[in-house]
Amino acid sequence: MFALTFAVAVTVVPWYGFSHGFHASAWIWFVLLLGANGMSITCGYHRLWAHATYEAHPLLKIPYLLFGAMALQNSVLNWAANHRVHHLKIDDRELDPYSARRGFWFSHIGWMLKNYPSGEADFTYVRDLERDRLVSLQHRYYLPLALLMNFGLPALLGWIYGDVLGFLLLSGVLRLVLSHHFTFFINSLAHMWGIQPYTEDNTARDNGVVSLLTYGEGYHNFHHMFAHDYRNGVRWWQWDPSKWFIGAMRWLGLARNLKTVPWFKIQRALLDNPIPPARLQLDATSRARARGGAALAHRRRIRGLLPGRGRLDALREQWLAEAKRAMIERWERSALQHQIKELEYGLQLQYRECGGCARSSASFM
Ligand SMILES: [Zn+2]
Numbered sequence: 570m571f572a573l574t575f576a577v578a579v580t581v582v583p584w585y586g587f588s589h590g591f592h593a594s595a596w597i598w599f600v601l602l603l604g605a606n607g608m609s610i611t612c613g614y615h616r617l618w619a620h621a622t623y624e625a626h627p628l629l630k631i632p633y634l635l636f637g638a639m640a641l642q643n644s645v646l647n648w649a650a651n652h653r654v655h656h657l658k659i660d661d662r663e664l665d666p667y668s669a670r671r672g673f674w675f676s677h678i679g680w681m682l683k684n685y686p687s688g689e690a691d692f693t694y695v696r697d698l699e700r701d702r703l704v705s706l707q708h709r710y711y712l713p714l715a716l717l718m719n720f721g722l723p724a725l726l727g728w729i730y731g732d733v734l735g736f737l738l739l740s741g742v743l744r745l746v747l748s749h750h751f752t753f754f755i756n757s758l759a760h761m762w763g764i765q766p767y768t769e770d771n772t773a774r775d776n777g778v779v780s781l782l783t784y785g786e787g788y789h790n791f792h793h794m795f796a797h798d799y800r801n802g803v804r805w806w807q808w809d810p811s812k813w814f815i816g817a818m819r820w821l822g823l824a825r826n827l828k829t830v831p832w833f834k835i836q837r838a839l840l841d842n843p844i845p846p847a848r849l850q851l852d853a854t855s856r857a858r859a860r861g862g863a864a865l866a867h868r869r870r871i872r873g874l875l876p877g878r879g880r881l882d883a884l885r886e887q888w889l890a891e892a893k894r895a896m897i898e899r900w901e902r903s904a905l906q907h908q909i910k911e912l913e914y915g916l917q918l919q920y921r922e923c924g925g926c927a928r929s930s931a932s933f934m
C-alpha cells in the first residue's frame with residue numbers, strides 16, 4: 570500500500586496535472602483534507618486519546634474518528650496502544666515499537682513493513698479507551714470507514730465538481746502519501762534532529778521546522794518530558810496549530826479540562842538538564858561543537874531570564890510551608906468543632922438523665 574500510493578503520487582499525479590490540469594477546487598479540497606487528517610491524528614488520536622490531555626464533546630470526537638480513519642494509520646485503539654508503549658519504553662530497541670535507536674528508516678516506516686513483535690498492539694494498555702463507545706465503534710468498522718473516507722469522499726467531491734479522477738489523485742492519493750510521511754516524521758525526524766532543552770535521557774528533540782510539517786508535534790523533547798500537557802509547543806510563539814485548535818474548541822464548548830504542567834516544573838526541567846562537559850570536549854567535529862555551543866548559549870540565555878535556582882527553591886519552600894500551615898489550621902478548626910459537638914452531646918445526655926429537666930431537654934433537642 571505504501572509503495573503503490575507513493576508510486577502513483579510521483580508518476581500518475583504529475584502526469585495528470587500536466588496533461589489535464591487540476592481545478593482550483595481540487596487543490597483547495599486537497600489542502601483541507603490533508604489538514605483534517607493531520608489534525609485528527611495530533612489533536613484526536615495523540616493528545617485526546619493516547620495521552621488524555623483534555624476531554625472532548627462527541628461532536629468533536631466524531632470528525633476526529635472519521636478523518637483519523639482517512640489518514641490510514643489504523644484505529645485509535647491500535648494507534649494509542651502502540652504510542653503508549655513508545656512513551657513507556659522509549660528508545661528500547663526491542664520494546665519501543667518505533668525505536669529511533671534502530672535508525673531513521675525503521676522509526677519512519679520500517680516498523681510497519683514487517684511483523685515485528687514490538688509492533689503488535691497490546692490492548693491491555695488501552696482498557697480505558699475501550700470503554701469509549703465511539704472509539705470501539707471506529708475500531709469495529711475501521712476498514713469500511715477507511716475505504717469510504719479514502720475512496721468514497723474524494724469520488725463524491727470529484728463528482729460534484731466534475732473531475733472524479735482529478736479528485737481521486739489529489740485528495741485521494743497525494744493527500745494520503747503526504748499525510749503519512751508528515752506524521753511519520755514525528756517518530757523519525759523528531760527523535761533525531763533538533764535540540765534537547767528539557768531532557769537528554771531519551772532521543773526526543775525540539776525542532777521548529779519539524780513542527781511546521783507535523784501540526785506542532787515537532788516540540789517532541791518537551792512532549793516526552795511532559796506528555797500530559799495538551800500543548801507540545803509550550804511557549805506562545807512556538808508553532809503548534811494543534812494547541813491553538815484545542816484552545817479554540819474549548820472556547821466553543823467542545824473541549825474541557827485542558828491539562829497543563831505548572832510553569833515552575835517546566836523551568837525546573839530546563840535548569841536540571843545540564844550539558845555534560847565531557848560531550849563538549851570530546852565531540853570531534855566542528856559541527857557537533859557548534860551544535861553543543863548553540864545549546865549551551867541557549868541554556869545560558871534561559872538562566873539569565875530566570876530567577877536564580879536558589880530563589881526558585883526558596884519560593885517553593887515558602888509555598889510548601891504556607892500550604893502546611895493552612896492544613897494545620899484546617900485540622901485544628903475541625904478538631905475544635907469535634908470538641909464542641911462532643912460537649913453538646915454530653916450536655917444532651919445529662920439533660921436526659923436528669924428527670925426534673927425532661928421538659929427543657931426536649932426543647933433543647
Ligand atoms: Zn516520540
Ligand SMILES: [Zn+2]
Nearest residue numbers: 615652792796
Ligand atoms: Zn505522545
